[in-house]
Amino acid sequence: MQFDLRSFLENARVPYQAHFLADLSQADFGSFALSAPAECDFSATPTAEGAALLLCVKAQIEAECARCLEPIHRQYDFQREYLVRMRDVEDPDFELPCQEKGCLDLNELVFQELVFEVPAVLLCSADCQGLCPICGKKKVAGCTCHSADDAAPVDARLSILKQLLS
Numbered sequence: 001m002q003f004d005l006r007s008f009l010e011n012a013r014v015p016y017q018a019h020f021l022a023d024l025s026q027a028d029f030g031s032f033a034l035s036a037p038a039e040c041d042f043s044a045t046p047t048a049e050g051a052a053l054l055l056c057v058k059a060q061i062e063a064e065c066a067r068c069l070e071p072i073h074r075q076y077d078f079q080r081e082y083l084v085r086m087r088d089v090e091d092p093d094f095e096l097p098c099q100e101k102g103c104l105d106l107n108e109l110v111f112q113e114l115v116f117e118v119p120a121v122l123l124c125s126a127d128c129q130g131l132c133p134i135c136g137k138k139k140v141a142g143c144t145c146h147s148a149d150d151a152a153p154v155d156a157r158l159s160i161l162k163q164l165l166s
């Protein structure tokens, strides 16, 4: 979805509002994907300086826990505000995805904000202990390898001690 930011800054006297779906199913987010198009609300309000933009994004993400690989489904719901002036549209370093004609690419903006909002490393829970290196099960599920796991280094040290003593 495109928003003609330049002509809004030049002419608008009344606020603009739009509800749209950003289909980012093909977008490459790296560590996660969207299970459905993001539900977005966008508004622009004329100000003395230029325009105040508001973007609200609701997105359902699919990912894998970085430690135990368990599927993660998580809802993100956030909003961003931007204050824009006419000279920003001409600025090559303008932070918003604005094309040459002054059109704002709202899908691209939603993409950028999701990349910013969702952590690059997602965990099923903050204290996920990952997988047991011996049996491959989730550690919190309580595998029986813990004693063997703890005993191994002790055994190694003991065998060195025995060698020294002999």
Ligand SMILES: [Zn+2]
Pocket: 065, 066, 067, 068, 069, 070, 123, 124, 125, 128, 129, 130
């Ligand atoms: Zn996990």
Ligand SMILES: [Zn+2]
Pocket: 132, 133, 134, 135, 136, 137, 143, 144, 145, 146
């Ligand atoms: Zn185990």
